[in-house]
Amino acid sequence: DMAISALAKSAWHPIGKRLGTLAFWVNRVYSTGRVSLKNSSHATEPEVNFNMLSDKRDAERLKEAFRFVAQLLQHKALVALALDPFPSTWTGRAKRISKYNRLNFGLTSIVATLMDSTSWLRRSLIRSVITDGHSVSDLLESDGLLDHFIRQNAFGNFHPTSTCRMGPALEPTSVTDPSGRVHRVSGLRVADASVMPFCPRANTNIPTIMVAEKISHAILNER
Structure with a gap:
């Protein structure tokens, strides 16, 4: 019903090559969406509403998966390898920087070089540049905040x-x-x-x- 995937790199650019990802998702979903026609014209795109996480069971399982991954990262075999874990989000900034061009390569090269310099600077850049401000501990301490984070940032897995x-x-x-x-x-x-x-x-x-x-x-x- 659930799945988890480990990625050695998160994007094509220099920052992405320095970040690993543990991604999780719900395979057996209970939420249902709707596709409806706006009018009778074949040229008009339909109205698509995924109605994602409308069934509470889907959101609860994603929250459980988040807690499981956070606990997994505290295992002694991973603590020395997975440095400074953070909750990732597919923000507008992330989408823009993911476009394949020379400008993005140059910008991410600078940030990646700074991330490699010292641990405190890496943590600072993760908090101020990469994340939306929430830490893993913030989300673990507040069920309401975690629920809001999940609902704001969950997205589909490409197979409607x-x-x-x-x-x-x-x-x-x-x-x-x-x-x-x-x-x-x-x-x-x-x-x-x-x-x-x-x-x-x-x-x-x-x-x-x-x-x-x-x-x-x-x-x-x-x-």
Whole structure:
């Protein structure tokens, strides 16, 4: 239901090469979002609301994962290796500096050199330049602050599914039949991850190919 990943570097630039990341996420989510049409024009993008963490169980598990990672970093095998751990956020500053160009390489090279100079300067730069001001201990000491931090900074894991779920025509929430045909719409099928009845735990690539293969075979067999 949960996953954790260890990254040896956090970005392409010199700062990122000096920072490791322990990332965690919820695979079995209970929160559900919604995709709706703004109007009847095919040129208008739909309105997408992930409604992330609307189910309290998802937020609680992310908070539990944060506490677990913080405890893990206190293990004697990691204390000497993982220096100055901090809660990372995908801020506007981080997004801007992640763009691949010479200016960002130059700026991050300067900061990275300063980070290598002394431990107190490294900690100071992490607090003032890299983080949003919260420390790991701040978040561990306040459940309310941790909950706010999680809700403000959690983001999706790039595999949205289940917006056109497969199911019986009489089921109000179903969109397609087992062959991908959209209920009550002639000549229209869905053949991707949208038809999955609920969001799977992970690794949607191969299952999506299988869905498409199954529906393509159904189309061929109907000819």
